[in-house]
Amino acid sequence: MKNEYTRHTLSVLVENSSGVLSQVSRLFSRKGYNIESLAVGTTDDPNESRITIEVMGDSAMMEQLMNQLRKLFPVHSVQELLPERSIRRELVMFKVKAETSDVRNEVIQIANIFRSSIIDVSVKSLTLALIGDESKASAMQDLLESFGILELVRTGMVALERGAYTISDESKENTEFNLGKSTL
Amino acid sequence: MKMKCAQVIMECLLEQGVDTVFGYPGGTILNVYDEMELHGYKDKIRHILTAHEQGASHAADGYARSTGKVGVCFATSGPGATNLTTGIATAYMDSSPVVFITCNVSENLIGKDSFQEVDITGITMPITKCNYLVKDPTQLADIVREAFAIARSGRPGPVLIDIAKNVTAAEVDYEYLPVEQHASHGRLGAMLRRSSHDLKTPEPDLGDIAKLLAMIEAAQKPLILVGGGVIRSKGAVPEFRKFAETLNAPVASTIMGGGALPGNHPLFTGMIGMHGSHASNYASAECDLLIAVGCRFSDRVATVPEEFAKQAKVVHIDIDRAEIDKNVKTDHHIIGDARRVLHLLNEKLPCHDYPEWKKWVFSHPEVPLKKDDILHPHEILETIQSVTDGRAIIATDVGQHQMWSAQYYHFSRPGQFVTSGGFGTMGFGVGAAMGASLGNPGVPVIACVGDGGFRMNCNELATLQHYHVPVIVVIFNNQTLGMVRQWQHLIYGERYSQTDLDRGPDFVKLAEAYGIPGGRCAHQDEFEAEVRKAVESGGPWVIECAIDKDAMVHPMVSVGTPVTQFLLD
DSSP, X not given: OOOOXXXXXXXXXXXXXXXXXXXXXXXXXHTTOXXXXXXXXXXXXXXXXXXXXXXXXXHHHHHHHHHHHHHSTTEEEEEEEOGXXXXXXXXEEEEEEOOSHHHHHHHHHHHHHTTOEEEEEOSSEEEEEEXXXXXXXXXXXXXXXXXXXXXXXXXXXXXXXXXXXXXXXXXXXXXXXXXXXXXX | OEEEHHHHHHHHHHHTTOOEEEEOOOGGGHHHHHHHHHTOGGGTSEEEEOSSHHHHHHHHHHHHHHHSSOEEEEEOSTHHHHTTHXXXXXXXXXXXXXXXXXXXXXXXXXXXXOTTOOOHHHHTGGGSSEEEEEOOGGGHHHHHHHHHHHHHSSSOOOEEEEEEHHHHHOEXXXXXXXXXXXXXXXXXXXXXXXXXXXXSOOOOOHHHHHHHHHHHHHOSSEEEEEOHHHHHSTTHHHHHHHHHHHHTOOEEEOGGGTTSSOTTOTTEEEEOSTTOOHHHHHHHTTOSEEEEESOOOOTTTSSSTTTTTTTSEEEEEESOGGGTTTSSOOSEEEESOHHHHHHHHHHHOOOOOOHHHHHHHTTSOOOOOOOSSSOOHHHHHHHHHHHTTTOOEEEEOSSHHHHHHHHHSOXXXXXXXXXXXXXXXXXXXXXXXXXXXXXXXXXXEEEEEEHHHHHHHGGGHHHHHHXXXXXXXXXXXXXXXXXXXXXXXXXXXXXXXXXXXXXXOOHHHHHHHTTOOEEEESSHHHHHHHHHHHHHHTSOEEEEEEOOTTOOOSSEEOTTSOTTSEEEO
């Protein structure tokens, strides 16, 4: 009776010190979970870093994983960010072959449609930066593929809960999450 | 007070009330060892110099398990540190509180592949509760205090502190801080003030307690399963006995739960699982309520987790939230310290009795014990039991002799059975027995070992002799790697690949070479006489018992089959 695996986003607040990232990522490998995406950076508090991890699993696996994460001493808090309650973004950079002005124009048009920006240009290439979720990134990738993608890099997904709540809040009202949903 | 960090380490150990350290010196830890002579710490803290760092790690673990105090072990960098790893993993799997202190090369040499350099904090990350690489001398005292608190709190476990050599020579300001005040100061204080941490033992939820009490009222055939959590939780054993006797239900035990209920208690059904008793295993498949206290449903207990007690409501009481639903899916759980949870249950639990159910559970005949002219494993344990009035602490390696010890010796108190249950470490017994003996003066300590495991770490005989540690080493010599042979016999078509140990040394002569008296026995009366001599000698002793090569551990359930399908009755 295997449940369907779905993508889950975990937000983990950790002590900002050396070795913590490897401690967290090794927990995933030694417990047999595959990390789909991982992004890490300091927070407004220089003593803390926030790791956003995307992982495939079922709800029982996620419960177990979060409990295991909470046992690591440098981990300050762990929260699963539910899709309907959170905003997720990643930055993707595409380096595209653009050797003629026709191609260059077409690539710039696509960039405009996706509201992505041109961040580098050379005689033979254009580099685009796109912020979005995975569907936006993969749509743009599909369109750019025909021109020839020279390189692609992604930061990994970062995510925050909608509304005023933070990772440290314990009880949360549902209505708080709904306000920005349809517009932003 | 200004002092070198090496001295701070010693002062911090005194703050914790440490009286014994097991260890082995080397280049990078010289400053620390120098303090023992320079400022006379050797008079306040007994240092036991073992033959090998692995022996020191097991000894510190055995000391911790048998006393309930935090064990302490020293080693140098590189190979000294890596020799600890088997001991650290052994302590980790069985939740034993040990603080390992290693020194690394100086900071300017770290990362340069220097002589005897190794990333021991990286290596031990998955086998410690927490570890530290100390580069800032001002943090040292705080880190040592935090390490001890983490090792002993919540679900206990090993912690490693690696200190760069230049730090040990640095001078800092040290202020004595009594252990009661540690939690309100420094790093530890900051950690405890954070919202989420298992350093603070969670107070059991009263609603959860009430729910279990209601489930008990609804049950006709309850079974209690006790694990190592009840042994590790201080003061939990009396509460557990009261709970078991008030509920008046059968009690099965994991190997780590040995001693929670006396082995001869009328409610005790014996060990459960792969080598579990008929009563325990059949009861697990017939009960309607299984109350598991401080166990983790390992693959040696719940051989098929989906099938294990699936007809029953399963309630799991544990201090570690991550154990809930890890292996066996439960119907209810209570998070908390075993002593506290059982105390709250005992306050409300009325007396019960299940005469029909108990009659059924205890109606399963156990394996008949052989009695003829050769020495049988059960006779070895019965003899130890009778000669020491059941007082002896038993330490073991892993394998057949370990299962026989669990089955045939009646443990009556926590810390009496020192065995590598989770990690299954060959060579654990002698070192662990040494630690147990030094931590429990006046209590007879027997290291039950196989000939294979003994050969791995028999070097510690030198330590037993030097410090005159009264450990009696009982070698179950069947000239083979018994448990592996048993599998080869039953599952691998009797192809005994590389398990014959038909080679030296002569164990009695080996003991003699170390200056330890010994004897060889092939009959129960010879063995009894030898044990009496050994106990009376008040010093170390080695007894080699010749047992049948084909003796097997009964009963046995094979891997991947439910606990009621006995491969061997």
